[in-house]
Amino acid sequence: xxxxxxxxxxxxxxxxxxxxxxxxxxxxxxxxxxxxxxxxxxxxxxxxxxxxxxxxxxxxxxxxxxxxxxxxxxxxxxxxxxxxxxxxxxxxxxxxxxxxxxxxxxxxxxxxxxxxxxxxxxxxxxxxxxxxxxxxxxxxxxxxxxxxxxxxxxxxxxxxxxxxxxxxxxxxxxxxxxxxxxx
Amino acid sequence: xxxxxxxxxxxxxxxxxxxxxxxxxxxxxxxxxxxxxxxxxxxxxxxxxxxxxxxxxxxxxxxxxxxxxxxxxxxxxxxxxxxxxxxxxxxxxxxxxxxxxxxxxxxxxxxxxxxxxxxxxxxxxxxxxxxxxxxxxxxxxxxxxxxxxxxxxxxxxxxxxxxxxxxxxxxxxxxxxxxxxxxxxxxxxxxxxxxxxxxxxxxxxxxxxxxxxxxxxxxxxxxxxxxxxxxxxxxxxxx
Numbered sequence: 433x434x435x436x437x438x439x440x441x442x443x444x445x446x447x448x449x450x451x452x453x454x455x456x457x458x459x460x461x462x463x464x465x466x467x468x469x470x471x472x473x474x475x476x477x478x479x480x481x482x483x484x485x486x487x488x489x490x491x492x493x494x495x496x497x498x499x500x501x502x503x504x505x506x507x508x509x510x511x512x513x514x515x516x517x518x519x520x521x522x523x524x525x526x527x528x529x530x531x532x533x534x535x536x537x538x539x540x541x542x543x544x545x546x547x548x549x550x551x552x553x554x555x556x557x558x559x560x561x562x563x564x565x566x567x568x569x570x571x572x573x574x575x576x577x578x579x580x581x582x583x584x585x586x587x588x589x590x591x592x593x594x595x596x597x598x599x600x601x602x603x604x605x606x607x608x609x610x611x612x613x614x615x
Numbered sequence: 616x617x618x619x620x621x622x623x624x625x626x627x628x629x630x631x632x633x634x635x636x637x638x639x640x641x642x643x644x645x646x647x648x649x650x651x652x653x654x655x656x657x658x659x660x661x662x663x664x665x666x667x668x669x670x671x672x673x674x675x676x677x678x679x680x681x682x683x684x685x686x687x688x689x690x691x692x693x694x695x696x697x698x699x700x701x702x703x704x705x706x707x708x709x710x711x712x713x714x715x716x717x718x719x720x721x722x723x724x725x726x727x728x729x730x731x732x733x734x735x736x737x738x739x740x741x742x743x744x745x746x747x748x749x750x751x752x753x754x755x756x757x758x759x760x761x762x763x764x765x766x767x768x769x770x771x772x773x774x775x776x777x778x779x780x781x782x783x784x785x786x787x788x789x790x791x792x793x794x795x796x797x798x799x800x801x802x803x804x805x806x807x808x809x810x811x812x813x814x815x816x817x818x819x820x821x822x823x824x825x826x827x828x829x830x831x832x833x834x835x836x837x838x839x840x841x842x843x844x845x846x847x848x849x850x851x852x853x854x
Contacts, residue, residue, distance in 0.1 A: 460646050463655065467628065467642075502647035509646075510639075551656055552665035559668050571668040574661035599622070606654050 435498035442490060442501075453501070454483060455543075461509050462544045468513050478516060482508050558605045566601040569594055616644040621651045625658045710854055714847075715818035720779060720808055722748065722772075737768035745776065753780040771797070775805040779812065787816050807833065807840040814847060827851045 441449035461482050465475040485508045489495065495504055559567060565587070572583045580598075584591040616637075621644050627633040628641055645652040660666055722745050744759035759765060760777035778793035794816070797809040810833045817826035830851070833844040 456649075457646070459656065460652055463645070463652075463659065464642055467631070503643070506643050506646040510642075548660060548663075548665055551660050552667075555657060555660055555666035556668075559666060564670065567668050567670055570661065571670060575664060575668060602654065602657060605657055606650065609653060609657075610650065 439495075439498035439501070450487070453486075457483075457502075457505050458543055459547050461505070464506075464509050465513065469516060478512050481512050485512070554609060555605065558608050562601055562604070566597055569598050570601060573598060616640045618644075618648060618651050621645070621648070622654055625655055628655070629659055629662055707854070711818065711821065711823075714850055714854065715815055717812070717815050719748075719751075719783075720776075720812075722776065737764050737770065737773070740764045741768075741770070741773055744773070748776055748780065751783075753783045756780050757784065771802050771804050775808065778809070782812060782815060782819075785819070787819060791816050807836070807838045810836075810838075811840045811844060814844070823851060823854070 438449060438452070442453060458479060461479050462475060465478055469475070469478075482505065486505055489504065489508070495501065559570060562570075568587065569583055572578045572586060573580070578586070580591050580595050584594045587594065589597075621641060624633055624637060624641055628638070633641060645655055740759055740762065744756045744765065747753070747756035747759070757777065757780045760773055760780060765773045765777075774793050775797065778790045778797075781787070781790035781793070791813065794809040794813045797805050798813070802809075810829065814826050814829035814833070817823075817829055827848055830844040830847040834841050834848060838844075
């Protein structure tokens, strides 16, 4: 993607560029909130607040260029998270702050769920193509929740070997997903 | 934070054992780096059992794995065999083409075979046709042989050389019809030669056993062409 051209499209209010931005950062913001705020059943309002603030800031010329998009969104997400903790006992009225310059009617939670489902399917297919030993290691580590040392004992290999194989398998999967632009 | 540092902290982040001082750097990094975020998502999906892991290979894949080298070898073998057959067929076709060549029957100006030819109106046309024939311009010769003068003359020698011209221009049906007529009429002037050159029609048609039978028929006769026919039989047998 030509970052600067993308930024120019965003500045011009191109709906397609806004959609691309949301698709890129929605999963990241979800992961951030999910790991930061426990016990919350839906982060949709918070995610919406982040995008709302982002487009508002963009409109006010707070972004200098394409390089600043990710740090800017991260900064907003962090602020939204702190605000959440600050007013978690109060009723928040985020809906009133929704930015009117951009269409934010999509369901972020549903998008996140579909996103995860798609990734799960892609992963299953790619894992099946791995050598059996790699599948055994991933299965033991993630599904049986065993530690590297236990897997080493189980497979009769050294912990270093198991660890390296696991990382290489993940790297291979990541490279394949990136190469085919599957996710 | 560098990408390799990030990869090393994914498990700690998801397990919430990451140091607080590193946590924010980690989060800032995955906001900016697509590859690292993908790594995080893969780990997260696996931890949440969002993907399935089948430890046993499906049977058909196993079979294919075993059969693949065998199939490759079989394909290679077939390729070699096919190439060898093609080469052999080409060589055989070349030999057959060589065998189907023949020396043109000679014609001497003024030669007469059989009964004396009465009418002389065709002589000039015939001489001209035979000049073309000797120059191997068979198409020009055929123009004259098929012309009204020589067609009407009903000359055995014109018919015979016309058939040879057909043979040389690969008009095998035309040649065969004339040779058959000569053989059927038992015309002694060109009978042996018609039998002999009919064998070449069969060779050019690629009908080797029938060509051999044709030459064998002539070889068994008391004929000046019998020796040449035997030569042809020997060549066919060597093929």
